[in-house]
Amino acid sequence: MISTLDSPLQSGEVALVGAGPGDASLLTLAAARLIADCDVIVYDALVTDAIMAMADAQAERVFAGKRGGKPSASQQDICQQLVVLAQQGKRVVRLKGGDPFVFGRGGEEIRVLAAAAIPFRVIPGITSGIAAPAMAGIPVTDRTVNGSLAFLTGHEAEGTSRLDWQALVRAFPVLVIYMGTRNLPRIAAQLSEAGMAEDTPVAILHAVSTPEEQQDFGTLADVIAGTLVGVSPSIIVIGGVVGERRPWRDVR
Numbered sequence: 001m002i003s004t005l006d007s008p009l010q011s012g013e014v015a016l017v018g019a020g021p022g023d024a025s026l027l028t029l030a031a032a033r034l035i036a037d038c039d040v041i042v043y044d045a046l047v048t049d050a051i052m053a054m055a056d057a058q059a060e061r062v063f064a065g066k067r068g069g070k071p072s073a074s075q076q077d078i079c080q081q082l083v084v085l086a087q088q089g090k091r092v093v094r095l096k097g098g099d100p101f102v103f104g105r106g107g108e109e110i111r112v113l114a115a116a117a118i119p120f121r122v123i124p125g126i127t128s129g130i131a132a133p134a135m136a137g138i139p140v141t142d143r144t145v146n147g148s149l150a151f152l153t154g155h156e157a158e159g160t161s162r163l164d165w166q167a168l169v170r171a172f173p174v175l176v177i178y179m180g181t182r183n184l185p186r187i188a189a190q191l192s193e194a195g196m197a198e199d200t201p202v203a204i205l206h207a208v209s210t211p212e213e214q215q216d217f218g219t220l221a222d223v224i225a226g227t228l229v230g231v232s233p234s235i236i237v238i239g240g241v242v243g244e245r246r247p248w249r250d251v252r
Contacts, residue, residue, distance in 0.1 A: 005123060006030035009038055009091035014082055014113055016106050018099040018125015019043075021132060023209035024050045030123045039090040042082060046097025046233070048210055060090075075105055079112040086118045099127040103153050103178045129176040132205040132235035136215050137246040145240040146173040154180025154187065154236075165194035174239030181232035188223040191238070196220060201242035204230030213251050217242065 006029060009015055015034050020026040027035075035041065035054050043052065045065025052061070062085075064078045073081075085092050100106030100122060113120045129151050133140050140149055150172035156163050168175070169191060180187055181204065192198055198221035206214040218228035220238065230236070 004030075005121065006033040009034060009093075010119065011089045011091060012086045012119065014086050014092040014094055014118055014120040015123055016094045016096065016100040016109060016120065017123040018104075018127075019047045019051050019095050019097050020126040021098065021128045021135070021209045022046070022048045022051075022207060024048070024054060026126055026131065026209060027051065028123060028125065031125065034093050034123065035095065037091075038093040040085055041093045041095050042078070042085070043095040044097050047095050050210075051095070075108060079109050082109060082113060083116045083118055086113070087116075096125070097128070098131075099125045102127040102129065102151070128208065128235050129178060132208040133176070133203070133237050133241070135208040135213070135249065136203060136205055136237075136251075137248050138203060138237055138241055139244060140174060140176060140237070140241060142241050142244050145244060148172050149174050149176065152177045152180070154178065154183045161190075165190045169194040169196045172239075174237070174241050177236040177238070179233060180236045181230050181234045184223055184230070184236060185226070187236075188220050192220060192224060196238075198224065200238060201240065202228060203237040203242045203245070204228065204234045205237065206231040206234040208235070215251055217245075 017031045017034055036056060038059055040060040040062060041055055042062045042064050064073050082092060082094055096104045098104060110120055148171060152175060154177050200220045202218055202220055202223055204216040214231050216228060216230045222228035
């Protein structure tokens with residue numbers, strides 16, 4: 001067993017590390033230390049250059065990013081690669097944007113590692129669904145607005161959805177949607193049909209805490225009309241908390 005989360009990795013060990021929303025200063029101490037002291041980093045598309053620059057110059061870098069609609073490594077291939085690298089005795093950091101267990105497929109990866117008897121640890125990261133609104137001055141919970149909050153993936157708007165949209169609208173006054181920019185018009189239409197008011201505020205937050213950050217604001221009606229689009233990938237916040245926004249940074 002490891003003594004502390006930031007203990008040096010052992011030969012053949014894998015660490016699933018959350019890279020947070022992008023700014024290197026938002027990494028945990030454990031994440032920073034393991035990134036700087038490993039043999040190989042298997043990293044996602046959302047991991048920024050600033051964070052990758054923290055790695056040892058001799059560390060091997062393996063890109064395993066996924067982008068919607070573009071060619072990318074399969075999850076099965078990524079999992080198998082982690083096993084092979086560990087079996088070679090490498091000290092492996094599997095670096096994921098945000099938090100490994102929040103729409104990050106970290107659960108799939110630890111199941112494969114455990115089945116192969118590969119020792120692993122998990123270093124949580126600040127998930128973008130919390131960080132992006134915070135960077136925009138939006139409290140995801142505000143006692144004057146909401147007592148519940150739902151995190152969704154935008155892929156639920158594709159094909160047959162597992163969501164009961166009417167129950168969702170009734171139960172959750174605030175929605176935070178990951179990977180939803182492409183399907184946002186369909187999501188907005190589903191929410192409107194389920195009874196959500198079309199003047200509900202919406203925020204589309206792209207690349208928070210990085211130089212490429214962009215914030216766009218409007219309403220559900222603007223999304224349906226096509227006048228609020230945003231940039232992909234983004235975190236989307238829908239609900240009255242967006243109206244409680246208090247900007248504290250100079251962002252376009």
